[in-house]
Amino acid sequence: MPTALITGASAGLGAEFARQLARRRADLILVARSADALEALAAELRSAHGVAVEVLTADLAEEAGAELVAARLRDGADPIDLLVNNAGFGLPLQFADNDIDDEVRHLRVHVEASMRLMHAALQTMRGRGGRIINVASVAGFISRSTYSACKSWLIGFSRWANVEYARDGVSVTALCPGFTHTSFHERMGLAVGDEGVPTLMWLNAADVVRAGLRDAALGRAVSVPSLRYKALVALTKVLPSSLTAGVARRGRV
């Protein structure tokens, strides 16, 4: 029976990964800061699917929190088959207007923690095989403040790692959703309508996670859920970056 470790499992896409994987009979390790939300989800999944669920309460912006999770991933006696680097948050203002300490925490959660956890996971996955899903964003294909830069790092690194570690039986997939109904925008203090994004462009978390799990199983380096966002990403490759940056100003994804 496979075991999956999911960061940011207390809400949104992470909780949806946990639900879909539990339905597939995977044992789980759930990571986030909100212990109560994680324990409630763990109890629900144990009782509904009979799977084993561990809870690791950790702040991934702190070195001690990231190391706690990394140590679990390095444990060869009880190895992890799937790592989902999903934890993340957005900042409400543009770079120069945000508190620099908030920007540093943002970089640590999206990039540093993901890198540390991938490094730890590879210690036991190489040779025995495994899967890593890095939740990036379509924002990683355009220019928009540090969020896009972080997601772009995840996409670029996943592309390389997916080729490099394929020979060790490990796939690395950057999952790149567009606007998705979760608590992400609300946590930034925005209501759905505030983003000025047409209803048609909103995805639901279940579809995004299903597409990510399918593309990871196929060994794809990049997964863009839905045809409309695939078309948009194709456009970013041909349109001038000044135009895509202008469009990107409309919303955060």
Ligand SMILES: NC(=O)c1ccc[n+]([C@@H]2O[C@H](COP(=O)([O-])OP(=O)(O)OC[C@H]3O[C@@H](n4cnc5c(N)ncnc54)[C@H](OP(=O)(O)O)[C@@H]3O)[C@@H](O)[C@H]2O)c1
């Ligand atoms: N929703 C979208 O439109 C969208 C689009 C593209 C990409 N994404 C990406 O999808 C991922 C998941 O976001 P979501 O939409 O599901 O948002 P969400 O509903 O707000 O969930 C975010 C999760 O990340 C966890 N988290 C945040 N900061 C953390 C920290 N310092 N340490 C540990 N865990 C932390 C939160 O848990 P705690 O608060 O309990 O710690 C929560 O479980 C993010 O990487 C986001 O960038 C989202």
